[in-house]
Amino acid sequence: MVRVIMVSKRSEVLSLEVWRYIDFDLIDPPTSGALAEAILIARSERKCPNTFFIYRRKPPAVSIGYFQAVNNTVDLAACRELGVEVSRRITGGGAIYSDENGIIYSIVVNEDNPKVPKNIAESYGVLCRGIIEALKILGLDAVFQPVNDILVGGRKISGSSQTRRRGVVLHHGTLLAKADIETMKRVLRIPDEKMSDKAAKSLEERVTSLEKLLGREVSMHEVKEAVKKGFEKALNVKFEDGKLTKYEEEHVRKLVEEKYSRDEWNLRR
Numbered sequence: 001m002v003r004v005i006m007v008s009k010r011s012e013v014l015s016l017e018v019w020r021y022i023d024f025d026l027i028d029p030p031t032s033g034a035l036a037e038a039i040l041i042a043r044s045e046r047k048c049p050n051t052f053f054i055y056r057r058k059p060p061a062v063s064i065g066y067f068q069a070v071n072n073t074v075d076l077a078a079c080r081e082l083g084v085e086v087s088r089r090i091t092g093g094g095a096i097y098s099d100e101n102g103i104i105y106s107i108v109v110n111e112d113n114p115k116v117p118k119n120i121a122e123s124y125g126v127l128c129r130g131i132i133e134a135l136k137i138l139g140l141d142a143v144f145q146p147v148n149d150i151l152v153g154g155r156k157i158s159g160s161s162q163t164r165r166r167g168v169v170l171h172h173g174t175l176l177a178k179a180d181i182e183t184m185k186r187v188l189r190i191p192d193e194k195m196s197d198k199a200a201k202s203l204e205e206r207v208t209s210l211e212k213l214l215g216r217e218v219s220m221h222e223v224k225e226a227v228k229k230g231f232e233k234a235l236n237v238k239f240e241d242g243k244l245t246k247y248e249e250e251h252v253r254k255l256v257e258e259k260y261s262r263d264e265w266n267l268r269r
Contacts (some may be wrong), residue, residue: 018238019240021051021239025055029061033088033259033260034252035244036170037170038244040166040170043108044168052239053105056098058100061084061085062084062087062188064088065089067269068094074086075189079187082183082187084097087260090170093148094159101180102176105175106172108170120162125144126234129235130230130234132150134231136230137226138214139214142157148161155208158176160173179209181207
């Protein structure tokens with residue numbers, strides 16, 4: 001029997017779906033960008049199922065939004081000194097610093113799926129519920145702050161970005177287990193007006209992490225399991241372990257070589 005749930009403020013009756021789940025664990029920045037685009041392409045051609053995947057970045061990187069200007073966003077000299085790569089993504093949003101101490105999740109789903117609102121702003125609220133549920137599993141109460149942030153105690157612990165191409169939604173975001181605030185401060189150029197808008201005097205007052213909130217070390221396994229269960233509950237899906245198809249693997253290799261490893265893409269603005 002197919003299980004169904006009613007979602008508040010939405011008229012659809014959403015059935016339980018099975019989505020592919022892949023944990024890539026540690027991957028380099030060019031590969032992470034290529035994976036998202038390759039899976040999006042494959043999904044648009046119906047050559048793969050709806051997919052949820054997670055990974056951690058190693059080496060660390062500043063991920064910049066599609067429309068951002070590098071020199072206004074990143075301290076390139078500090079990145080070179082600290083061994084932090086710069087990687088441009090195909091989604092919008094602001095720059096983030098990420099390393100192996102945080103989880104990055106990605107959702108790749110056909111745009112006409114009834115679980116995803118057609119209104120982009122509304123879809124952020126729906127797709128971010130998975131992180132809110134994950135934090136609940138970990139014992140934390142979180143709230144969604146439009147457009148794309150999740151806060152605990154008024155501090156940001158997760159952000160997300162999204163693009164819609166070829167009839168497919170790519171939505172991805174972060175969850176910090178441990179925050180390297182000192183490195184963030186050195187590699188990111190944060191405009192004064194943004195700090196003011198967030199009503200904070202420093203990065204430490206804006207950003208938090210699971211370890212800081214829980215007062216203990218948090219294993220990556222614990223975080224991954226919470227994220228997995230959180231999104232299954234929030235989206236009423238069942239994740240089944242999977243792997244990339246040969247078609248996707250070929251696209252990843254090509255995209256790494258021709259796009260995501262090149263300054264022409266990463267430093268284009």
